[in-house]
Amino acid sequence: xxxxxxxxxxxxxxxxxxxxxRRRTFPVILGLSxxxxxxxxxxxxxxxxxxxxxxxxxxxxxxxxxxxLPQALVLTAIVISFGMTAVVVMxxxxxxxxSRTDDINMDDAATETGEDA
Amino acid sequence: MNxxxxxxxxxxxxxxxxxxxxxxxxxxxxxxxxxAVSVAVVIATLALGVQAMDGTVQVYELGDWNAPFGIVLVLxxxxxxxxxxxxxxxxxxxxxxxxxxxxxxxxxxxxxxxxQIMGIQGAFLTGDAFNLFVFFEVxxxxxxxxxxxxxxxxxxxxxxxxxxxxxxxxxxxxxxLGTIYAVTGTLNMADLAVKVAEISPDNTALLRVGAIMxxxxxxxxxxxxxxxxWLPASYAEAPAPVAALxxxxxxxxxxxxxxxxxxxxxxxxAATQGLGGEWLLPAALVTLATGAVGVLGARDxxxxxxxxxxxxxxxxxxAVALFTPQAAAAALYYTVHSTFAAALxxxxxxxxxxxxxxxxxxxxxxxxxxxxxxxxxxxxxxLAGMPPISGFLGKLLVMDAARDHDMVWIIWxxxxxxxxxxxxxxxxxxxxxxxxxYDATTKAPEADEQxxxxxxxxxxxxxxxxTFGLVAGLVxxxxxxxxxxxxxxxxxxxxFAPEAYIQNVLGVPK
Numbered sequence: 001x002x003x004x005x006x007x008x009x010x011x012x013x014x015x016x017x018x019x020x021x022r023r024r025t026f027p028v029i030l031g032l033s034x035x036x037x038x039x040x041x042x043x044x045x046x047x048x049x050x051x052x053x054x055x056x057x058x059x060x061x062x063x064x065x066x067x068x069l070p071q072a073l074v075l076t077a078i079v080i081s082f083g084m085t086a087v088v089v090m091x092x093x094x095x096x097x098x099s100r101t102d103d104i105n106m107d108d109a110a111t112e113t114g115e116d117a
Numbered sequence: 118m119n120x121x122x123x124x125x126x127x128x129x130x131x132x133x134x135x136x137x138x139x140x141x142x143x144x145x146x147x148x149x150x151x152x153a154v155s156v157a158v159v160i161a162t163l164a165l166g167v168q169a170m171d172g173t174v175q176v177y178e179l180g181d182w183n184a185p186f187g188i189v190l191v192l193x194x195x196x197x198x199x200x201x202x203x204x205x206x207x208x209x210x211x212x213x214x215x216x217x218x219x220x221x222x223x224x225x226x227x228x229x230x231x232x233q234i235m236g237i238q239g240a241f242l243t244g245d246a247f248n249l250f251v252f253f254e255v256x257x258x259x260x261x262x263x264x265x266x267x268x269x270x271x272x273x274x275x276x277x278x279x280x281x282x283x284x285x286x287x288x289x290x291x292x293x294l295g296t297i298y299a300v301t302g303t304l305n306m307a308d309l310a311v312k313v314a315e316i317s318p319d320n321t322a323l324l325r326v327g328a329i330m331x332x333x334x335x336x337x338x339x340x341x342x343x344x345x346x347w348l349p350a351s352y353a354e355a356p357a358p359v360a361a362l363x364x365x366x367x368x369x370x371x372x373x374x375x376x377x378x379x380x381x382x383x384x385x386x387a388a389t390q391g392l393g394g395e396w397l398l399p400a401a402l403v404t405l406a407t408g409a410v411g412v413l414g415a416r417d418x419x420x421x422x423x424x425x426x427x428x429x430x431x432x433x434x435x436a437v438a439l440f441t442p443q444a445a446a447a448a449l450y451y452t453v454h455s456t457f458a459a460a461l462x463x464x465x466x467x468x469x470x471x472x473x474x475x476x477x478x479x480x481x482x483x484x485x486x487x488x489x490x491x492x493x494x495x496x497x498x499x500l501a502g503m504p505p506i507s508g509f510l511g512k513l514l515v516m517d518a519a520r521d522h523d524m525v526w527i528i529w530x531x532x533x534x535x536x537x538x539x540x541x542x543x544x545x546x547x548x549x550x551x552x553x554x555y556d557a558t559t560k561a562p563e564a565d566e567q568x569x570x571x572x573x574x575x576x577x578x579x580x581x582x583x584t585f586g587l588v589a590g591l592v593x594x595x596x597x598x599x600x601x602x603x604x605x606x607x608x609x610x611x612x613f614a615p616e617a618y619i620q621n622v623l624g625v626p627k
Contacts, residue, residue, distance in 0.1 A: 016288075020281070020285065025277060028281055029281075032281065032284050032285070032288075035285070035288045036284075036288055038288075039288050039291045039292055039295070042291075042292060042295050043291060043294075043295045045295075045299075046295040046296070046298045046299040047298075047299075048299075067302075069298075069304075070295075070298070073247060073294075073295075073298075076247070076251065077291055080251070080254050080287075081287075081288075083258065084254070084258065084280075084284055084287070087258060087261055087262075087280065088261075088277070088280045088281065088284060091261065091265060091273060091276050091277055091280055092277050094265065094268070094273045094276075095270070095273035095274045095276065095277045098268070098269070098270040098273050099270035099271075099273065099274055104277060104278065104281070106271065106274050106275065106278070106350060
């Protein structure tokens with residue numbers, strides 16, 4: 001279990017970072033999504049891994065429980081990263097449609113002639 | 118509980134959706150609501166400032182849940198000062214945006230603007246690390262909308278870079294918080310301070326990793342070299358009022374560094390000894406140098422000022438990185454100054470760019486050349502740190518605070534030479550734009566009718582008034598330098614004695 005979760009976080013983060021270093025917006029956005037998946041799983045694991053345990057304290061019996069706080073954090077992080085991904089897709093689309101290129105680099109030629117969009 | 122504490126967050130949060138949903142087709146109503154809430158936030162933060170003046174730490178428990186289980190807002194001198202600074206800056210910029218019709222050039226300017234204010238105020242007030250992340254996201258998502266306000270290909274491209282960079286920062290922030298939570302089991306800042314101090318010094322590998330990742334995140338926000346790449350393009354391409362508002366955004370990063378590395382990972386803490394200062398100081402000095410060189414080399418006005426902002430962040434973080442009460446006080450004074458100075462220059466630059474384009478080349482003189490030149494001159498000497506404006510005092514305080522440091526000669530040399538280079542760069546730009554225009558030998562490029570009209574268009578009164586408001590702020594900061602630096606010193610003392618903060622947050626009687 002630990003090895004599975006740890007390698008999942010590691011592989012997703014590595015893939016995410018690799019994709020973010022690309023020059024086109026589409027792989028970069030994919031990379032960002034990968035990275036947020038990686039961080040979500042990582043956050044989930046910060047409350048220690050427990051299988052089949054409820055996130056509720058039981059005051060009548062000493063049963064195992066899992067930390068509920070990371071689950072709340074993950075939920076918040078998922079919502080935020082979902083919203084952010086939507087925003088970055090829209091802005092990237094806007095950039096692509098207005099400049100006809102999805103290169104993440106800015107074209108320096110336009111600066112040199114002093115053109116202002 | 119004092120409900121005024123949440124007002125700076127709540128008021129923009131209520132008005133922003135109202136503007137977006139109810140009044141979006143009525144520009145006048147939108148402006149009235151937006152300006153009214155900006156004024157109200159200024160009044161509320163000033164009231165909070167008066168309350169925080171005597172050094173009490175006030176705690177607001179959201180939902181009446183006790184810390185560390187619920188989220189708390191905490192008001193101390195530092196929070197109050199940053200909130201007031203944000204509120205005043207927001208009001209001035211709001212006036213400028215209304216007066217110059219920037220808010221009409223795209224949709225939803227005012228609601229995004231208010232959401233951004235909500236995020237910034239929240240980030241300054243919160244006493245919970247995860248809540249800080251949430252407020253960072255609020256202010257970032259609003260800033261994404263604002264950077265691409267009014268559209269245009271280059272603005273969109275700069276926007277993509279800005280968004281990607283900050284999303285990366287947000288992911289790193291989550292990794293950092295996760296790591297710290299895994300070690301300490303809490304995310305309340307006061308509780309973290311207690312738990313971190315209890316950790317045995319030989320078992321701190323994970324904690325140190327978390328602390329360094331947090332530092333990196335805040336350095337991204339503060340545009341510290343080598344994490345500054347997002348700043349020049351996005352500030353230069355963003356609409357002018359937005360760029361001016363962003364002058365406070367970099368300060369959020371500096372604030373977070375100051376807060377976390379005095380309260381939680383304090384300078385005396387064995388577990389994280391030497392994490393902050395040793396790395397931060399050289400990086401801050403390199404940032405200062407790079408910013409100064411950027412000012413000298415910039416070929417367009419927006420970038421020139423963006424690099425000026427980077428240089429001033431370098432000076433600010435140099436003071437922060439010393440981690441002594443005296444240096445922190447200098448940093449706080451310089452924060453107020455550099456926010457006003459950078460915002461002023463962005464607004465003046467907008468007046469220039471609207472008339473003759475961003476490129477620094479000689480062109481025919483524009484309307485009100487003298488007035489705009491005078492404003493640019495004030496902004497330039499403020500940013501470069503020349504007497505008699507407050508930048509000089511700020512830099513003096515920073516240099517004085519560095520006096521006892523081992524690297525004092527390097528720090529002084531970098532600050533002084535950096536100032537000189539900045540002055541050169543600003544003087545070059547100013548002469549070309551404002552004086553070369555009158556040079557008889559200058560052949561103005563053939564301007565078409567539209568450009569001709571733009572050049573001779575005098576500025577409407579309101580933006581000029583707003584700009585003069587910032588000048589007044591700088592002058593007041595100079596005239597009342599004594600009381601202001603006394604307040605900054607008191608703030609720094611409070612920061613370096615976090616016991617009161619911790620006790621108030623964790624032991625509040627119901």
